[in-house]
Amino acid sequence: MADDNGYNDTGAKSAHRPVVTIHDVARHAGVSSMTVSRVMTGKRHVSEAMRERVNAAIAELEYSPNITARSFSSAVRVGAIYSNPASSNLGSFLMGAFRQSGESGCQFLIEPGRNEKEALESLGRLVEARIGGVILPPPLCDSEAILEFAARSDVLPLAFATAIPREGVSAIIVDDYKGAYDMTRYLIGLGHRKIGFVQGDPKHSPSQRREQGYRAAMAGASLMIDDEWIAPGLFTYRSGLDAARRLLNAASRPTAIFASNDDMAAAVVAVAHGMELLIPRDISIAGFDDAQIAATIWPALTTIRQPISDMASRAVALLSDQVREARTGRQPEVRHVREMLTLVERDSTGALQV
Amino acid sequence: MADDNGYNDTGAKSAHRPVVTIHDVARHAGVSSMTVSRVMTGKRHVSEAMRERVNAAIAELEYSPNITARSFSSAVRVGAIYSNPASSNLGSFLMGAFRQSGESGCQFLIEPGRNEKEALESLGRLVEARIGGVILPPPLCDSEAILEFAARSDVLPLAFATAIPREGVSAIIVDDYKGAYDMTRYLIGLGHRKIGFVQGDPKHSPSQRREQGYRAAMAGASLMIDDEWIAPGLFTYRSGLDAARRLLNAASRPTAIFASNDDMAAAVVAVAHGMELLIPRDISIAGFDDAQIAATIWPALTTIRQPISDMASRAVALLSDQVREARTGRQPEVRHVREMLTLVERDSTGALQV
DNA sequence: CTGAAAGCGCTAACAC
DNA sequence: GTGTTAGCGCTTTCAG
Numbered sequence: 001m002a003d004d005n006g007y008n009d010t011g012a013k014s015a016h017r018p019v020v021t022i023h024d025v026a027r028h029a030g031v032s033s034m035t036v037s038r039v040m041t042g043k044r045h046v047s048e049a050m051r052e053r054v055n056a057a058i059a060e061l062e063y064s065p066n067i068t069a070r071s072f073s074s075a076v077r078v079g080a081i082y083s084n085p086a087s088s089n090l091g092s093f094l095m096g097a098f099r100q101s102g103e104s105g106c107q108f109l110i111e112p113g114r115n116e117k118e119a120l121e122s123l124g125r126l127v128e129a130r131i132g133g134v135i136l137p138p139p140l141c142d143s144e145a146i147l148e149f150a151a152r153s154d155v156l157p158l159a160f161a162t163a164i165p166r167e168g169v170s171a172i173i174v175d176d177y178k179g180a181y182d183m184t185r186y187l188i189g190l191g192h193r194k195i196g197f198v199q200g201d202p203k204h205s206p207s208q209r210r211e212q213g214y215r216a217a218m219a220g221a222s223l224m225i226d227d228e229w230i231a232p233g234l235f236t237y238r239s240g241l242d243a244a245r246r247l248l249n250a251a252s253r254p255t256a257i258f259a260s261n262d263d264m265a266a267a268v269v270a271v272a273h274g275m276e277l278l279i280p281r282d283i284s285i286a287g288f289d290d291a292q293i294a295a296t297i298w299p300a301l302t303t304i305r306q307p308i309s310d311m312a313s314r315a316v317a318l319l320s321d322q323v324r325e326a327r328t329g330r331q332p333e334v335r336h337v338r339e340m341l342t343l344v345e346r347d348s349t350g351a352l353q354v
Numbered sequence: 355m356a357d358d359n360g361y362n363d364t365g366a367k368s369a370h371r372p373v374v375t376i377h378d379v380a381r382h383a384g385v386s387s388m389t390v391s392r393v394m395t396g397k398r399h400v401s402e403a404m405r406e407r408v409n410a411a412i413a414e415l416e417y418s419p420n421i422t423a424r425s426f427s428s429a430v431r432v433g434a435i436y437s438n439p440a441s442s443n444l445g446s447f448l449m450g451a452f453r454q455s456g457e458s459g460c461q462f463l464i465e466p467g468r469n470e471k472e473a474l475e476s477l478g479r480l481v482e483a484r485i486g487g488v489i490l491p492p493p494l495c496d497s498e499a500i501l502e503f504a505a506r507s508d509v510l511p512l513a514f515a516t517a518i519p520r521e522g523v524s525a526i527i528v529d530d531y532k533g534a535y536d537m538t539r540y541l542i543g544l545g546h547r548k549i550g551f552v553q554g555d556p557k558h559s560p561s562q563r564r565e566q567g568y569r570a571a572m573a574g575a576s577l578m579i580d581d582e583w584i585a586p587g588l589f590t591y592r593s594g595l596d597a598a599r600r601l602l603n604a605a606s607r608p609t610a611i612f613a614s615n616d617d618m619a620a621a622v623v624a625v626a627h628g629m630e631l632l633i634p635r636d637i638s639i640a641g642f643d644d645a646q647i648a649a650t651i652w653p654a655l656t657t658i659r660q661p662i663s664d665m666a667s668r669a670v671a672l673l674s675d676q677v678r679e680a681r682t683g684r685q686p687e688v689r690h691v692r693e694m695l696t697l698v699e700r701d702s703t704g705a706l707q708v
Numbered sequence: 709c710t711g712a713a714a715g716c717g718c719t720a721a722c723a724c
Numbered sequence: 725g726t727g728t729t730a731g732c733g734c735t736t737t738c739a740g
Binding site: 373375391392394419420 | 716
């Protein structure tokens with residue numbers, strides 16, 4: 001049936017260029033494969049002449065090492081527990097993590113963890129799968145129970161995208177404060193003076209950092225903040241609806257509104273539309289996170305993006321290094337890597353109209 | 355604890371229980387490791403008694419196979435090209451695919467492919483990584499260039515989540531027609547008679563199927579469709595805004611609106627809010643896809659969900675089997691697997707108010 | 709400094 | 725049905 005695509009007919013396996021192995025390179029260069037291995041892994045104890053000869057052979061044969069085989073002997077496994085499987089971030093996260101797991105020659109495992117209980121179960125499963133380290137996004141990275149379990153199981157924890165790193169736990173840190181500061185500065189730069197703010201869920205640590213960033217930028221520009229320009233929120237779209245009504249009906253209406261996340265910013269956009277306000281002519285609206293919804297709605301939201309994919313790569317690389325380090329008996333150095341947030345300018349913000 | 359034999363003190367390695375290998379299981383069960391391997395991979399040619407004995411040993415030793423080693427020797431690699439890296443589906447897709455790649459003992463690789471050009475480059479990279487098969491979501495699965503490249507490179511293609519399968523190409527099929535039909539029936543069941551429809555992008559194949567499903571259900575209930583209840587759309591939020599204005603301002607306003615996807619349904623919700631219509635009291639609104647936005651906005655959208663994660667598992671399993679089959683020189687049988695869509699009832703729909 | 713040998717954990721291929 | 729053998733591509737010994 002349907003033979004018209006003509007795949008291989010005679011057992012002509014993959015009829016492509018045969019796989020180049022380290023041995024081929026060795027033969028080609030007239031050395032042992034160990035020497036090639038040493039050159040590849042950048043080890044010392046190889047004479048300069050040798051190194052050059054080997055490198056030439058590598059280039060000539062277009063050799064690229066089989067990372068699976070490499071990691072095979074030393075089977076480093078790192079896990080991750082993801083708190084929100086529905087999040088659009090998950091895709092970027094996994095993309096970055098898996099890419100890097102190839103590079104770093106380690107195995108990457110992922111389990112869900114919507115709440116602490118499920119996360120604990122997941123961690124149990126990961127420990128049974130013999131992971132050496134685990135990536136913990138908030139709020140898991142703040143859970144004593146999780147951290148303790150990891151320590152007891154000899155699993156190295158790595159806090160992911162946390163604003164407030166712990167001592168003794170490596171982390172990929174994200175500067176919510178600076179992100180919010182930058183966004184506020186940007187709005188001020190557009191000419192806005194009356195800038196409203198929708199707070200995030202007070203139980204999440206980024207909330208305060210973001211508000212602090214906003215307040216600092218306002219203060220830095222000697223701008224007063226009217227109490228009615230601050231509305232409480234819960235990071236949900238619905239809470240954003242309430243906040244928007246409040247802000248847009250204020251006696252002295254802000255000309256720009258900065259919401260602590262995109263879901264709430266989208267709600268502000270919806271309410272503004274309902275009031276027949278033109279965006280950004282009548283009001284500028286900005287969000288935070290660069291979630292899926294930010295680019296979906298119209299006008300698309302100006303927001304702050306976290307480079308989730310890069311952060312995930314970095315997390316896997318860092319953790320797999322640490323696991324290897326720990327394998328040798330040494331105590332891996334605790335590291336805090338800071339990631340930069342970038343402002344994504346889209347259509348929901350514009351210069352103040354006079 | 356299964357075996358509390360002295361944790362190897364020889365090296366200061368990882369002080370955990372020593373790694374359980376297939377050989378340990380074999381020894382424990384008094385069989386050869388091949389038998390264990392056969393049991394693990396679910397092969398036939400193993401007596402029931404053996405199988406049970408081995409399974410007992412596996413359980414007792416808490417053995418879990420090292421998938422790196424597994425995929426290393428047999429090295430079946432399957433790739434996927436994902437067209438929308440920002441999509442919230444990607445997370446589910448990757449989750450399902452990776453889980454299954456462990457099960458199926460194959461290596462899974464993913465590359466981005468926002469457009470045909472990028473997809474072609476990605477496929478090139480995947481071919482160099484020596485994949486045996488590739489998963490192609492729409493619109494990639496309809497691209498001649500991609501399909502041809504795959505055939506030339508001896509890579510088995512698998513169309514993912516397509517509505518219209520090709521002959522000669524295996525596919526995970528999704529029944530857009532039935533999904534739309536079911537949703538329309540559901541709305542009718544709620545008492546609605548005047549049901550509006552927002553069309554999808556005419557260039558996408560699911561668009562027609564969804565509209566056909568809607569029309570069939572209406573006809574099946576002997577319901578007439580007023581021309582002004584049908585509005586064109588492009589699958590974008592913005593196009594949904596225009597469609598909504600049109601539908602909600604119709605002389606004979608529908609009591610329910612079914613949009614061809616969630617982004618447009620969300621836009622309808624926004625416009626309805628702006629007109630001070632209460633949802634679902636004054637108007638019911640339904641979407642399609644169960645995208646991220648469906649559960650984000652308020653009220654949350656009733657929609658049709660594709661079981662992306664399961665579909666991805668199935669895709670990986672199917673493809674890795676086919677690649678193994680092809681390895682033996684046989685031509686793998688083309689298979690079309692149909693996936694069921696489910697209606698997710700949320701808060702944007704309700705019984706017709708009289 | 710360089711090389712030879714011995715696997716890592718698993719599975720195709722072939723015996724029995 | 726089940727076992728034996730021989731690697732997969734690379735790195736870790738341990739000898740030169």
